[in-house]
Amino acid sequence: MKLFRRPASVLAALLVAFISVLMGAQQAAAAAPAYVALGDSYSSGTGAGDYGDSGDCKRSANSYPSLWAAANSPSSFSFTACSGATTTTVISGQLSPLSTGTGLISVSAGGNDVGFADVMTTCILEGEDSCLSAVATARSQMSSLLPGRLNTLYSTIKTRAPNARVVVMGYPRLYMLNGTCIVGLRESERAALNAASDQLNSVISARAAAYGFTFGDVRTTFTGHEICSGDEWLHSLTVPVGNSYHPNKNGQALGYLPVFKGKV
Numbered sequence: 297m298k299l300f301r302r303p304a305s306v307l308a309a310l311l312v313a314f315i316s317v318l319m320g321a322q323q324a325a326a327a328a329p330a331y332v333a334l335g336d337s338y339s340s341g342t343g344a345g346d347y348g349d350s351g352d353c354k355r356s357a358n359s360y361p362s363l364w365a366a367a368n369s370p371s372s373f374s375f376t377a378c379s380g381a382t383t384t385t386v387i388s389g390q391l392s393p394l395s396t397g398t399g400l401i402s403v404s405a406g407g408n409d410v411g412f413a414d415v416m417t418t419c420i421l422e423g424e425d426s427c428l429s430a431v432a433t434a435r436s437q438m439s440s441l442l443p444g445r446l447n448t449l450y451s452t453i454k455t456r457a458p459n460a461r462v463v464v465m466g467y468p469r470l471y472m473l474n475g476t477c478i479v480g481l482r483e484s485e486r487a488a489l490n491a492a493s494d495q496l497n498s499v500i501s502a503r504a505a506a507y508g509f510t511f512g513d514v515r516t517t518f519t520g521h522e523i524c525s526g527d528e529w530l531h532s533l534t535v536p537v538g539n540s541y542h543p544n545k546n547g548q549a550l551g552y553l554p555v556f557k558g559k560v
């Protein structure tokens with residue numbers, strides 16, 4: 297019976313196959329650790345729709361955390377990011393899922409600490425001088441107020457989840473300068489807002505590095521897709537107004553998700 301002439305070889309082959317399957321399963325588990333998504337509206341997915349029952353937090357099924365979790369099947373997925381969150385409210389209301397078993401964290405925070413929404417409201421409703429003054433005030437807070445708040449947030453995350461890989465996501469520039477827009481803000485206001493975004497990213501990146509965290513810079517992926525580009529991945533002033541100046545579905549899937557995937 298040729299089938300049983302070399303039982304040792306057959307058993308060896310089966311053993312090798314079993315070990316390969318086992319190692320593959322272990323590697324798959326290692327590639328998809330327990331994941332917690334923290335942060336503000338840019339992480340919750342405000343502007344991308346499909347919010348389910350998340351209420352005012354506007355956690356979208358089209359957000360980069362949801363898309364990554366759906367594609368990678370982490371051992372657990374806790375999505376606590378919430379529209380309007382500041383560094384302080386992330387600490388007070390979002391960190392309960394963190395533990396020594398957390399393997400991956402994403403977080404975006406800082407824009408609301410320096411009054412992003414108020415700045416945009418001023419720029420939309422008031423004149424150029426008021427807009428530029430509001431931007432200057434926000435930039436001053438980026439230097440004076442924000443680093444300490446980020447230190448508190450990042451140190452708390454590190455204490456609560458010491459074994460996690462932490463990816464701190466930045467913010468896109470809002471406008472393509474000299475673009476397709478023929479109404480709305482003046483070019484000087486758009487340029488000032490872009491410069492403020494650059495400073496915000498610089499402060500966040502520096503504080504993230506100080507805690508050994510990885511910074512995800514989305515400005516590159518959004519280049520060519522800002523407001524006034526003709527192929528926007530960001531909402532301009534829109535209805536509902538809460539979606540204004542936030543990434544749309546493409547902004548989450550094509551702007552944020554590739555950057556996050558590249559840092560995990």
